[in-house]
Amino acid sequence: MPCTDPTLFDIPIPSIxxxxxxxxxxxxxxxxxYSVILWCFEAYFYFAAxxxxxxxxxxxxxLIETRRRLFALSDLAHFTSTVTALRGGSGNRCRHRS
Numbered sequence: 741m742p743c744t745d746p747t748l749f750d751i752p753i754p755s756i757x758x759x760x761x762x763x764x765x766x767x768x769x770x771x772x773x774y775s776v777i778l779w780c781f782e783a784y785f786y787f788a789a790x791x792x793x794x795x796x797x798x799x800x801x802x803l804i805e806t807r808r809r810l811f812a813l814s815d816l817a818h819f820t821s822t823v824t825a826l827r828g829g830s831g832n833r834c835r836h837r838s
Contacts, residue, residue: 751814759806763799 754762763769772795779788824831 749817751810751817753807753810753814756803756807759803760799763802769795769799 764773772791776788776792776795779785779791
């Protein structure tokens with residue numbers, strides 16, 4: 741007989757394409773895309789390329805960091821330990837999952 745029911749707290753980890761779409765549709769990056777298009781129309785190709793490269797590196801870094809933090813948070817949510825439950829004056833040791 742288990743001492744307690746498991747406390748399950750599942751943290752959903754979105755897929756990389758889902759995170760990428762959410763990041764690209766962020767207003768800051770929408771503005772960056774708009775500015776790249778604008779600078780290309782004005783024939784400032786080097787400036788537009790720099791903005792595009794910096795934005796791409798920023799998006800990739802954000803995706804990597806977000807995934808890393810979500811996996812770390814998911815690992816913290818799953819914890820197993822041995823607990824002692826007192827029932828009727830006697831201690832009963834059992835493993836508890838959360």
